[in-house]
Amino acid sequence: IHHDNGPLGAASFDRAEERKVLLLKKAGYNAVRCAHNPPAPAFLDACDRLGLLVMDEIFDCWQEGKNPYDYHMVFDRDWQKDLEAMVLRDRNHPSVIIWSTGNEIPERDGRSQGYAWAERLAGTVRRLDPTRPVTNALNGLSAAAIELNNLESNLIKTSADHDYWGERTAPFVKPLDIVGYNYLLQRYAPDTVAFPERLICGAESFPLEAAANWRAIEQMPHVIGDFVWTALDYLGEAGLGHVWYDDNPAFLGRYPWHLANCGDYDICGFERPQLALRRQLWNSDSKPYLAVLRPDRDQARAKVSAWGWPEVLPFWDWADHAGKTVQVVVYARAPEVRLSLNGRELGRRPCGQEQGCQCSFEVPYEPGRLLARTYDGDTLLEETALETPGPACSLRLASDQSALRPDGTDLAYVTVELVDERGNRVRLADRPVTVAVSGSGCLQVLGSADPCSEEPYRGSQRRSFEGRLLAVVRSGSEPGEILVTAVAEGLEPAQLRLKNM
Secondary structure, three states: OOOOOHHHOOOOOHHHHHHHHHHHHHHOOOEEEOOOOOOOHHHHHHHHHHOOEEEEEOOOOOOOOOOOOOHHHOHHHHHHHHHHHHHHHHOOOOOEEEEEEEEOOHHHHOHHHHHHHHHHHHHHHHHHOOOOOEEEEEOOOOHHHOOHHHHHHHOOOOOOOOOHHHHHHHHHHOOOOOEEEEOOHHHHHHHHHHOOOOOEEEEEOOHHHHHHHHHHHHHOOOEEEEOOOOOEOOEOOOOOOOEEOOOOOOOOOOOOOOEOOOOOEOOOOOEOHHHHHHHHHOOOOOOOEEEEEOOOOOHHHOEEOOOOOOOEEOOOOOHHHOOOEEEEEEEOOOOEEEEEEOOEEEEEEEOOHHHOOEEEEEEEOOOOEEEEEEEEOOEEEEEEEEEOOOOOOEEEEEEOOOEEOOOOOOEEEEEEEEEOOOOOEOHHHOOEEEEEEEEOEEEEEEEOOOOOOOOOOOOOEEEOEOOEEEEEEEEOOOOEEEEEEEEOOOOEOEEEEEEEO
């Protein structure tokens, strides 16, 4: 994860740091990599208390920079004091299990005395803490580091190609206890033979390779884990995980993109479909996940970025496609999925681990109740349903905590939803919503997961996205009651009372 706290930006509040840990635990993660700098002390305190293992990382570059004004400008002057500060500050946190001296360091190929620096930094860490392993996260070599006609050998050695990556990085990783592999799944199996003594950790991986990565971890004893990119969406690297439908692809999203859009949780902390699949792979959720591949997009032209995910939505509200075929997607660990619509069985599909925990159905759309049931033989296991919502009629507020500390820094995360008379969230009813906070507290930020919104997070009005928003309420310094009110044109307003005591 990155250092930021969603709509709060880079501001660190103890409660915000704790919430990140709670979200990661809820998802089924047991470890987190802090990318690419030491986290806030409150984050480590929460990891200690709640039980989440930590890779504590220090540098995103050394002498060779990645951007004109990044850390390389002060590396020679500051590396030792900064590295020592991290280890001395964090070494008494029981949650910290691995130290990382860097991420995708250009010197991994030996340039700028990279091999000597790798030894020097790892030695500095061990001098201050000889009890924990040291790693560094490596990706493929740049074109400048290898012959242009041998770029493929960057990833995997074949009988006809020289293994440039293995040869160039071997001296760099020699002082490491664990070698971090970023997006190098293809090397896991051959490197078992080439480097039989090497412990590998997937330090970053693509969302669409989730099943293959997890299969490798389960089957290969020398691969000890997989850190995904990324658990929580973040500001910056705008559009890294976007899907485009034209013939003009780009590495990042074009303006007005401002979110990376690659998190298992979105910027507000709401679960995204890729996390639902991971939970099935990890066996941390037994209920199937049911969604629809957006039929209002030209899926035949869809191109998903390397960090992206197909646009599937957990809604059954496609009135413009009545009678037309839509693709229904189910994520499930169970061996079989059966699908029905308004009581009519539509078919069954094999699922489970051999299918990557996913299957799909072609279904003529009609409104009503879409139901996915999982089976093992003839035994019904779990079920999930999607219902066509009615018109939005009111707002609904729900807070992650009802009582705050009156210290001026505690936070309540309040979900604002547009719902129909049955309480279903209505995706197609988006409109501006105004949130007001009175009493012993204030509205800190109001955000949505719209990756292209141009609205300020510090405002009190914002357009909902897929039927919801997130309001972050900050406690005051005096005990009392906090009243949260949400209003929107055409909807019944909602109020929520919180205690500040």
